[in-house]
Amino acid sequence: MDLNSQDGVTDVVANNVVNGAMNSVTNNDQSVAGRTIYGRSPKALLKSVFREERFFLILSVFIGIYSGLAVVCFRFAIDWCRLYLLGTGAVLSPTRLLLAPTLTGLVIAVLVIHVFPLARGSGVNQTKAALYIYNGYIPFRTAIGKFITAALAIGSGHSLGPEDPSLQIGACIASMMGRQMRLSRDRMRLIAPVGAAAGLAAAFNAPISAVLFVIEEVIGRWTAGILGSVVLSAVSSVVVMRLFLGSESLFRIPAVQLERPSELIAYSILGIVGGLASVVFSMGIATFRPKFKALPLWTQYLQPAMAGLLIGIIAWLGAPQVMGAGYEAMDEAMHGRFTWQFLGVLAGLKIVATLFSFVSGTPGGMFAPTLFIGAMLGAAVGGAEHVVLPHLSGSAGTYALVGMGVLFAGFLRAPMTSVFMVLEVSGNYSIILPVIVANTIAYVISRGLQPIAIFDVLTRQDGLELPSTEEQREEGILHIEDAMRAVDGPVLDAQQTLQQALQAAQASTAEEFLVRLSSSGWNSVTKQQLRALVDQGKGGTSLGSQLPVMQIPSLHPDQPLEMALRYVDRWPLVPVVSRANVRQLEGVITQRDVLERYREYGES
Amino acid sequence: MPAAQENRTGVAKRLDLRLYIKQPPVMLALLAVLGVIFFLAVAGLSRAYHAQREALGNRWFSRGVVDLNARRYDSAMTEFRSALLYSRDNYDYQLNLAEALIGLGRTAEAYSYLVNLWEEEPENGVVNLELARMAAQRGQTEQAQRYYHNAIYAVWPSDQEEKRRETRLELIEYLLSINATAQAQAESIALQENLGEPAQQRRVGDLFLRAQDYEHALAAYRLSLKYERRNAAALAGAGWAAFQLGRYPLAERYLQAAVSFNPDDTQSTERLKTTQLVLHMDPFRRQISVDERNKIVVDAFATAGKRLSSCARPKAAAASTSAQPRLADEWAKMKPRITEQQLRRNPDLVEQAMDLVFEIERQTSATCGTPTGEDLALLLISKLHEGN
Numbered sequence: 006m007d008l009n010s011q012d013g014v015t016d017v018v019a020n021n022v023v024n025g026a027m028n029s030v031t032n033n034d035q036s037v038a039g040r041t042i043y044g045r046s047p048k049a050l051l052k053s054v055f056r057e058e059r060f061f062l063i064l065s066v067f068i069g070i071y072s073g074l075a076v077v078c079f080r081f082a083i084d085w086c087r088l089y090l091l092g093t094g095a096v097l098s099p100t101r102l103l104l105a106p107t108l109t110g111l112v113i114a115v116l117v118i119h120v121f122p123l124a125r126g127s128g129v130n131q132t133k134a135a136l137y138i139y140n141g142y143i144p145f146r147t148a149i150g151k152f153i154t155a156a157l158a159i160g161s162g163h164s165l166g167p168e169d170p171s172l173q174i175g176a177c178i179a180s181m182m183g184r185q186m187r188l189s190r191d192r193m194r195l196i197a198p199v200g201a202a203a204g205l206a207a208a209f210n211a212p213i214s215a216v217l218f219v220i221e222e223v224i225g226r227w228t229a230g231i232l233g234s235v236v237l238s239a240v241s242s243v244v245v246m247r248l249f250l251g252s253e254s255l256f257r258i259p260a261v262q263l264e265r266p267s268e269l270i271a272y273s274i275l276g277i278v279g280g281l282a283s284v285v286f287s288m289g290i291a292t293f294r295p296k297f298k299a300l301p302l303w304t305q306y307l308q309p310a311m312a313g314l315l316i317g318i319i320a321w322l323g324a325p326q327v328m329g330a331g332y333e334a335m336d337e338a339m340h341g342r343f344t345w346q347f348l349g350v351l352a353g354l355k356i357v358a359t360l361f362s363f364v365s366g367t368p369g370g371m372f373a374p375t376l377f378i379g380a381m382l383g384a385a386v387g388g389a390e391h392v393v394l395p396h397l398s399g400s401a402g403t404y405a406l407v408g409m410g411v412l413f414a415g416f417l418r419a420p421m422t423s424v425f426m427v428l429e430v431s432g433n434y435s436i437i438l439p440v441i442v443a444n445t446i447a448y449v450i451s452r453g454l455q456p457i458a459i460f461d462v463l464t465r466q467d468g469l470e471l472p473s474t475e476e477q478r479e480e481g482i483l484h485i486e487d488a489m490r491a492v493d494g495p496v497l498d499a500q501q502t503l504q505q506a507l508q509a510a511q512a513s514t515a516e517e518f519l520v521r522l523s524s525s526g527w528n529s530v531t532k533q534q535l536r537a538l539v540d541q542g543k544g545g546t547s548l549g550s551q552l553p554v555m556q557i558p559s560l561h562p563d564q565p566l567e568m569a570l571r572y573v574d575r576w577p578l579v580p581v582v583s584r585a586n587v588r589q590l591e592g593v594i595t596q597r598d599v600l601e602r603y604r605e606y607g608e609s
Numbered sequence: 610m611p612a613a614q615e616n617r618t619g620v621a622k623r624l625d626l627r628l629y630i631k632q633p634p635v636m637l638a639l640l641a642v643l644g645v646i647f648f649l650a651v652a653g654l655s656r657a658y659h660a661q662r663e664a665l666g667n668r669w670f671s672r673g674v675v676d677l678n679a680r681r682y683d684s685a686m687t688e689f690r691s692a693l694l695y696s697r698d699n700y701d702y703q704l705n706l707a708e709a710l711i712g713l714g715r716t717a718e719a720y721s722y723l724v725n726l727w728e729e730e731p732e733n734g735v736v737n738l739e740l741a742r743m744a745a746q747r748g749q750t751e752q753a754q755r756y757y758h759n760a761i762y763a764v765w766p767s768d769q770e771e772k773r774r775e776t777r778l779e780l781i782e783y784l785l786s787i788n789a790t791a792q793a794q795a796e797s798i799a800l801q802e803n804l805g806e807p808a809q810q811r812r813v814g815d816l817f818l819r820a821q822d823y824e825h826a827l828a829a830y831r832l833s834l835k836y837e838r839r840n841a842a843a844l845a846g847a848g849w850a851a852f853q854l855g856r857y858p859l860a861e862r863y864l865q866a867a868v869s870f871n872p873d874d875t876q877s878t879e880r881l882k883t884t885q886l887v888l889h890m891d892p893f894r895r896q897i898s899v900d901e902r903n904k905i906v907v908d909a910f911a912t913a914g915k916r917l918s919s920c921a922r923p924k925a926a927a928a929s930t931s932a933q934p935r936l937a938d939e940w941a942k943m944k945p946r947i948t949e950q951q952l953r954r955n956p957d958l959v960e961q962a963m964d965l966v967f968e969i970e971r972q973t974s975a976t977c978g979t980p981t982g983e984d985l986a987l988l989l990i991s992k993l994h995e996g997n
């Protein structure tokens with residue numbers, strides 16, 4: 006349905022049908038047809054209720070509900086796969102440990118190569134591609150493929166997480182709904198992120214983090230038009246998910262507190278270690294992924310199986326915690342059930358396992374592994390620090406929690422989301438200082454050592470040129486003050502006579518002059534125009550009376566330079582005034598100034 | 610022509626319907642209907658999913674309980690861990706896993722589970738008791754006492770009063786083990802108020818004895834004997850408590866009864882002998898004739914002399930103090946006067962003689978260790994009349 010009459014023919018026919026129906030009502034019962042509601046006809050009222058922006062909001066709720074239901078099914082599927090592939094107990098048989106991920110890897114490879122080719126790769130990037138390249142289009146087949154292959158992969162123990170597939174499933178559902186509703190192109194572009202937020206929120210049971218992540222990483226900018234829809238879809242999906250899976254958060258967080266500000270130093274060390282680990286992890290993916298992709302085609306059938314075998318061997322050798330998403334192990338780490346040495350080993354093994362699972366093309370996400378590595382690393386660093394400084398008050402759980410945020414900030418490069426995610430899953434505001442300090446350090450280290458964020462690396466490896474949200478965030482913005490210049494001639498007053506104005510103008514080398522109007526506002530006049538008016542014998546009349554009625558709009562120094570582009574082609578000289586006193590001239594700007602500044606910026 | 614007209618009408622109707630369906634309210638209504646169907650389908654799946662998880666959790670838990678009861682802690686631990694996969698917050702699963710871990714000696718791990726459980730239900734008796742035991746093992750006395758007290762006032766799943774009594778008994782034993790006698794006495798008094806069975810009263814009596822609170826110990830044993838008059842252990846305990854309180858006639862009665870009911874109780878037999886010696890050798894006891902008293906004094910004086918000389922022998926010389934030669938001189942000076950005739954003539958001499966005897970016994974006891982037999986009896990008599 007195109008409410009902006011994009012598909013005109015259909016709308017005309019549709020309107021005729023509705024009109025016809027209305028007419029038949031009129032013919033049958035005049036009194037009914039004559040009724041109005043709040044002074045508007047039912048048709049007008051219906052149209053106003055279903056204006057596209059309102060319709061989009063209602064649709065967002067449906068997207069949230071459908072995505073929530075799909076994510077619940079996805080969680081069931083993962084758990085059932087785990088039960089039937091790995092067994093029901095906590096201790097798994099060696100045969101299953103080795104065979105389940107290997108053989109499932111073979112099946113996944115066949116499915117991904119022959120049936121669902123779009124199921125491999127990052128859901129975040131595919132959603133971004135839908136937003137920026139494909140006008141919101143994501144084939145629904147991708148959702149089905151992602152659902153099946155990711156459930157098999159995670160359920161059989163591949164070291165990947167369910168959040169990224171959930172995000173993509175949500176985006177696919179939204180895209181399909183948008184297509185069926187025949188939304189306008191602008192809305193269609195935005196609908197995939199709305200679904201992505203719903204999917205991620207349901208997977209994480211954390212609506213705020215999901216909204217922030219989508220805004221921060223997928224859309225890249227805050228706009229009021231999209232924020233409402235993203236929030237509505239995220240909230241409705243979480244409500245649905247909680248109906249079926251309960252409201253408990255992913256992790257049971259033990260009591261967290263920061264007793265002494267000096268302990269922030271300990272968390273800073275965690276930030277440094279986490280930042281370095283993030284770099285190792287992302288560089289590993291950046292290095293190995295293209296190499297694996299470049300291998301002969303027949304190896305693509307074996308790569309997921311080999312990754313599965315590697316994980317099976319790691320599990321068989323004594324670290325089954327690295328299998329799957331690893332939430333149970335994270336929970337145990339948070340409650341201090343592992344030694345710090347073992348936690349360090351688990352963090353290292355998880356990096357290896359996830360690296361090979363991901364680069365082999367096995368569908369699945371990296372959110373959960375990132376949190377796993379962060380939690381283990383955090384608890385390990387905390388444990389080691391406790392050995393050296395036993396008086397530190399932070400528990401293993403505190404460090405694990407901060408560690409999760411650290412890796413999220415360092416590896417996924419989502420600093421805002423990383424802070425809010427930790428707050429949301431812990432429900433404890435007192436941890437905010439350690440989280441901010443450690444996350445910032447990790448982010449800065451990661452940014453310094455690996456300038457391109459992992460999502461952008463993956464995009465470029467896939468041959469796409471999607472806008473980097475990180476680069477957008479950090480991009481310098483040119484302002485009016487960067488291009489404006491001082492007034493090089495006298496500023497004329499509207500109350501001056503034309504003769505006085507001409508005299509003032511002739512004393513200057515400039516050709517164009519600003520005129521300050523008597524009440525407020527600005528106008529301009531050229532030396533030539535003044536001379537002509539005086540020659541016509543109007544030298545005694547006031548300058549203001551001879552100026553065109555339309556005033557020149559003024560700009561402020563802090564406004565973006567692109568604002569100037571709206572005016573500089575219509576007015577040769579645009580005044581730049583102070584915000585504190587609009588009659589106070591700060592400078593002027595011309596088209597040439599703007600273009601010159603952009604040229605300089607481009608060259609630099 | 611009518612057929613073509615009908616055909617056109619049919620196509621138009623289908624077109625109308627398709628266009629009608631694409632109206633926003635109709636589309637939303639359709640979405641809502643589909644959503645309800647999807648929701649119901651997921652609800653069905655969800656029921657099956659949760660039922661399966663519950664069944665698996667229960668199955669692993671049942672196996673774990675069997676293994677835990679059979680003290681196969683390793684298997685029990687694995688099974689409880691498996692059960693927790695399906696219900697990570699289940700209280701019983703976690704508690705039993707903690708118990709299995711304690712059985713395996715993995716106390717640090719068990720402690721983390723117990724602390725979580727405590728945070729969830731701080732009023733749970735079992736958890737508090739386990740935490741108290743772990744804190745006691747770790748030497749964290751304050752924490753141990755806090756958890757024990759929590760457990761005493763906590764909620765127990767069954768036999769609440771009995772569990773609370775048992776916990777307090779355990780606390781008293783713990784307090785005695787760390788020499789917190791005063792606190793142990795206080796706890797024992799609190800415990801005594803809530804006791805019912807004679808066996809428990811007897812156990813409290815034992816605890817009072819260990820806490821050196823003989824008055825309360827005697828009261829507890831007496832209460833126990835009200836219900837079990839012939840209980841040898843209670844009689845022996847009461848006898849010993851009375852003995853410690855210096856109430857020798859009462860002690861003699863209890864100890865005699867204890868020995869008669871349990872002739873193998875050598876400790877009570879020994880204590881009875883000492884009690885009888887104390888009663889026999891006390892010259893200040895009532896209802897004895899002057900001659901009898903004088904005879905006792907002469908015997909006691911001789912006994913003290915022997916003790917003094919034995920304590921002054923070379924092997925004990927090193928331990929002897931400078932007071933002993935003075936006592937030996939005094940004893941030697943007084944000895945000619947301590948005869949029955951002299952005592953009869955000079956009754957004041959009785960007190961002087963016994964004062965010296967008591968001093969000798971105390972002094973030698975300090976230097977040569979606790980005496981036995983008659984010397985011990987004299988020492989106890991000296992304590993009995995201390996301050997008179």
